[in-house]
Amino acid sequence: QVQLGESGGGLVQAGGSLRLSCAASGGTFGRYAVAWFRQAPGKEREFVAGISWSGARNTYYADFVKGRFTISRDDAKDTVYLQMNSLKPEDTAVYYCAAKVDYSIPLNNYDNWGQGTQVTVSS
DSSP states (O other): OOEEEEEOOEEEETTOOEEEEEEEESSOGGGEEEEEEEEOTTSOOEEEEEEOOTTTOOEEEOGGGTTTEEEEEETTTTEEEEEEOSOOGGGOEEEEEEEEEOSSOOSSOOOEEOOOEEEEEEO
């Protein structure tokens, strides 16, 4: 099992940018597909973006972040990033990273989760 820890959240004005990091330890990170999810107050957790294992690095995005968010991975640092640009108030949520040994990019059923980082976008 891999342990995950998110960082990089904070308060930003609408139109601004943040970069979230998901640092992993305790596993062969390159084997894992990694995704970002988010959960806003009163709403269910939703998939945001995912990246496949290090041998492929395919990416997949939810429609509501396409063109604004970019997911990437640095396997030398065992870290996945989520670059978030053109942020909107509706992007306000707790963002979680998740990992699963998989050659694809699962949209659910991840078995390793971080503790989350708060992103707040003011209007």
